[in-house]
Amino acid sequence: MTGVDVALDIAGVGSRSYAFIIDWHIRLLLALGWFCSGWLLIKAFGVALPSMTAPPRVLGVAAVAPAIGIYLLYHPVLELVLRGRTPGKRRAGVRIVTRQGGTPGTAALLIRNIFRLLDSLPFFYLLGLGSCLITEQRVRIGDLAAGTLLVIDSESAAKTLAQLGSMVAHSGLPPVLVELMHDLLERWAALDIARRDELARSILARADPSTPTAQLEGLTDTELARRLRQWLDSGRADR
Amino acid sequence: MNAADPDAAAGSVTAAGPTTAASTSTAARTASAWMTSRAQLWSEWLAQSAARPRQLDVETAQRYIERYRALARDLVTARRLLPGSRATAALEAMYVGAHAGIDRSERQTGASLLRLLRDDIPVVVGSLRPTILWLGLLLFAAAAAGSWLVTVYPELIALVASPKMIDAVEHGRLWTEGMLNIAPASIVSVRILSNNIVVSLFAFCAGIFFGLGAFYIVAVNGLMLGALFAFTHQFGLDGELLKFTLAHGPVELSVICISAAAGTALGESLIRPSAPTRRESFQQAAGRVARVLVACALLLIGCGLIEGFVSPDPGVSLATRAIIGLGYWLLMLLWLGGRLFPRRPMRAAPQGS
Numbered sequence: 001m002t003g004v005d006v007a008l009d010i011a012g013v014g015s016r017s018y019a020f021i022i023d024w025h026i027r028l029l030l031a032l033g034w035f036c037s038g039w040l041l042i043k044a045f046g047v048a049l050p051s052m053t054a055p056p057r058v059l060g061v062a063a064v065a066p067a068i069g070i071y072l073l074y075h076p077v078l079e080l081v082l083r084g085r086t087p088g089k090r091r092a093g094v095r096i097v098t099r100q101g102g103t104p105g106t107a108a109l110l111i112r113n114i115f116r117l118l119d120s121l122p123f124f125y126l127l128g129l130g131s132c133l134i135t136e137q138r139v140r141i142g143d144l145a146a147g148t149l150l151v152i153d154s155e156s157a158a159k160t161l162a163q164l165g166s167m168v169a170h171s172g173l174p175p176v177l178v179e180l181m182h183d184l185l186e187r188w189a190a191l192d193i194a195r196r197d198e199l200a201r202s203i204l205a206r207a208d209p210s211t212p213t214a215q216l217e218g219l220t221d222t223e224l225a226r227r228l229r230q231w232l233d234s235g236r237a238d239r
Numbered sequence: 240m241n242a243a244d245p246d247a248a249a250g251s252v253t254a255a256g257p258t259t260a261a262s263t264s265t266a267a268r269t270a271s272a273w274m275t276s277r278a279q280l281w282s283e284w285l286a287q288s289a290a291r292p293r294q295l296d297v298e299t300a301q302r303y304i305e306r307y308r309a310l311a312r313d314l315v316t317a318r319r320l321l322p323g324s325r326a327t328a329a330l331e332a333m334y335v336g337a338h339a340g341i342d343r344s345e346r347q348t349g350a351s352l353l354r355l356l357r358d359d360i361p362v363v364v365g366s367l368r369p370t371i372l373w374l375g376l377l378l379f380a381a382a383a384a385g386s387w388l389v390t391v392y393p394e395l396i397a398l399v400a401s402p403k404m405i406d407a408v409e410h411g412r413l414w415t416e417g418m419l420n421i422a423p424a425s426i427v428s429v430r431i432l433s434n435n436i437v438v439s440l441f442a443f444c445a446g447i448f449f450g451l452g453a454f455y456i457v458a459v460n461g462l463m464l465g466a467l468f469a470f471t472h473q474f475g476l477d478g479e480l481l482k483f484t485l486a487h488g489p490v491e492l493s494v495i496c497i498s499a500a501a502g503t504a505l506g507e508s509l510i511r512p513s514a515p516t517r518r519e520s521f522q523q524a525a526g527r528v529a530r531v532l533v534a535c536a537l538l539l540i541g542c543g544l545i546e547g548f549v550s551p552d553p554g555v556s557l558a559t560r561a562i563i564g565l566g567y568w569l570l571m572l573l574w575l576g577g578r579l580f581p582r583r584p585m586r587a588a589p590q591g592s
Contacts (some may be wrong), residue, residue, distance in 0.1 A: 004311040006331050006338075065429060083343075101335060102342030111529050117437070118444040141447065144518060145505075145525035154332035161285070161329035165278025174267035175274050179325045 008101055009152035011094040013132045016140075016150055020125070023088030027074035031067040038066065076113040080106060085153075095153040096143075108146040115142030167232045177207055181228045193221055200224040207231055270320040277313060281333070284310070288336060307337040353580075360534045361577030363501075363527060370500040374457050378496060381461025382468075389469040396470045399463045408471055413479050415551055424547040432543020435491060439498040439535045443528075446502020447521075449510055453502035460495055486560040487545040489568040490538055497575075498535045501528040538571055 011019075078086045083103050084096035096112070098104050104112075119128030119140045128140035137149055160182075167178045180203050188196055201216045204227055219227065284306055295303070314334050317327040345351065364371070389396050396405060404414040438456070445452025471477045508524030509517055549555050549563060573579040 004314055004334070006314075006335055008335065065426070097339060098342070100342060101338050103339045103344075105344030106347045107344075107526065107529070111525055114440055114529065114532065115444055117441050118447065144521060145447075145529075147522040147526070154328075154335060161281050161326060161333055164326050164329065165274050165281045168271055168274040169278045172271065172275075175270045175321055175324065175326055176267065183325070 006101070008097065008149070009154070010138050011092075011150040011152055012138055013129060015092050015094050015152070016132060016138070017129075019086070019088040019092035019094055021088070022091050023074065023086050026087055027071050030074070031071040034070055035064060035067040075116070076110060079109045079113065084109065084148075089150075090153075093153050094150050096148050097151050099147050099149060101151075104146065104148050108148055112142040112146035112148055115140070115145050118142075170234060171232055173207055173231065177203065178232065181207075181232055185225065185228055185232070188225060197221055197224055200228055203228070204231070266320065273316060273320060274326065280309075284333065288333075288340070303337070304341060307334075307341055310334045310337050355530060355533060356574075357580035358577075359530050361575055363531050364497065364534070364575040365577070367497070367500040367504060367528065367531070370503050371496050374453070374496040374499050374503070375493075377454065378457050378461040378464075378492060381458040382465035385462035385465030385467075386469040387465075388462075389466040390473075393470070393473065396466060399466045400470065405470075408474050408476060411474060411476070413471070413476055413483060415483050424551075426547075427551070428543045428547025431546045432540050435494075435539045435542060436536050439494055439539060440532065442495055442499040443502040443505070443532060443535075446499070446505040447509070448506065450503040450506025453499035453506065456502075457495060457499045460492070464492075482557055482560060483550050485557070486549045486555075486563040486567075487542045489564050490571050491542045491546075493568065493571060494535045494538050494542070497531055501531045504528045534575060541567060 075086065079096065082090075089095055096104055096109070098108065116128075119125055119131070119142055121127045125140075128142070131140045131144070132138045135144070139149060143149060164175070164178060164182060167182060168175050171178055173181075184191075184196065184199055184203060191199075201219070201224065204216055204224070205211065205213065287306075310330070310333060314327070314330045317324070317330045321327050385399070400408075407414040407416070438460075442453050442456040445456055468477055468480060471480045505521065505524050505528065508520040512520035514520040514523055545563060545567070549560065570579070
């Protein structure tokens with residue numbers, strides 16, 4: 001539409017399976033929840049209402065049928081309502097898009113789900129997984145039919161843009177330096193102390209070349225982190 | 240090159256080629272000024288994206304499109320000023336999100352559903368008519384083969400009927416007798432229609448195996464039908480079976496042939512691609528013929544209701560069953576032939592539109 005191309009990251013078999021397993025657990029729990037509450041209700045009313053003469057098998061079906069409905073309709077309904085996402089896909093950070101990166105329509109999502117019948121054959125989605133492994137864009141047969149792709153959902157990355165923009169505005173530092181500080185602070189807890197201190201000193205020296213090296217060397221780990229935050233917040237740090 | 244016009248500054252930096260330390264510093268200042276000038280706007284956009292309503296008025300939709308274009312410009316600038324940076328990656332993510340928000344198909348309304356039922360489905364069924372007829376022939380041929388096999392080798396019935404069914408027939412009654420004593424008609428209907436819909440969907444999906452899967456489903460159904468009739472005939476119960484299947488059978492069998500024909504079209508799209516690649520051809524065929532599945536599902540819901548409420552009821556006479564079966568089948572033919580829903584004549588667009 002604008003002539004600006006953007007490459008989308010295709011979700012691999014791992015992300016796909018991860019999302020599916022989460023969704024599978026959710027729908028299983030929902031179905032079991034319905035079944036158990038239905039069963040308890042039937043038990044309760046069965047005792048309370050002597051006029052209820054339906055045989056136990058009928059009551060069993062009444063408890064089981066909606067549970068099966070929940071289990072089978074989970075994917076099509078949620079994908080339609082949430083526009084290509086399900087709780088599992090959201091957790092795995094993936095979503096369904098068209099080949100042009102747009103939001104898939106109702107028809108495409110329904111076709112994608114109809115082909116689950118085939119993808120799930122002979123068991124454990126073996127056919128679908130095989131298709132994901134051999135196709136260039138890691139798609140199952142349902143995706144091929146519907147013209148959809150499962151991509152890494154980078155919506156959370158968009159949130160960092162506003163943060164970075166405001167940091168650059170407040171600090172007056174070059175964006176590259178702001179990004180370095182932001183990255184380092186984000187990974188602070190995960191990094192080795194000596195390594196992160198070395199990186200912090202190097203970045204602080206670039207932010208303010210007039211700071212004596214000896215002064216930076218004398219700063220503790222906590223002070224270095226505080227200085228980085230001060231730079232990002234106000235564009236200067238206490239000496 | 241000033242902060243007031245960061246885009247112009249970005250252009251001049253790129254044109255000069257920031258090779259020296261001075262120009263690197265200038266580029267950094269320009270990028271900084273540019274990001275500073277856009278930061279507030281990005282925050283606003285992000286907040287708007289999070290609170291996007293499901294229905295947009297024209298003015299809001301236009302604002303989204305303008306924002307999308309502005310994002311594209313920002314992305315181009317960011318790629319020049321800050322290549323490979325997190326800000327650029329984040330802008331790309333925001334742009335992709337805006338694209339997905341704009342590039343979506345029209346909402347399914349009552350009008351589009353009516354269009355599907357009135358126009359689209361009859362057109363697709365019309366294009367599948369020769370295949371449906373061939374598959375109908377296959378069904379009858381398989382039924383004849385099944386009937387002959389069970390007549391000649393009666394023990395083969397064990398391949399298509401369960402021991403319980405065989406036992407019932409051997410004791411002079413159909414397995415369908417007393418069906419309503421086990422479960423109410425509504426539950427029987429739901430069970431039958433869901434099973435039939437799955438079979439129909441499977442006949443469609445199995446077409447991907449170059450149409451062979453669809454042929455297989457039709458042939459197996461025909462074989463079973465013929466075998467069961469031949470088996471019940473041996474015990475004088477074929478009339479009872481005919482009575483049971485008469486009301487729902489014609490449409491049910493037709494629907495299997497229709498969904499299998501749609502599946503065959505999928506197989507054909509792979510054998511004889513109508514697009515530059517087989518993938519595209521398959522995708523186009525699936526999008527086109529999958530519409531008939533809506534018709535199949537609706538017709539099977541009707542079949543399920545008949546099979547649950549009418550077919551097992553011994554009080555319904557043969558004539559009534561025949562009228563229901565034939566009537567429903569004719570209704571199906573009228574609908575799928577495009578003669579059930581009247582089409583409105585095309586009106587000229589009002590002047591100035």
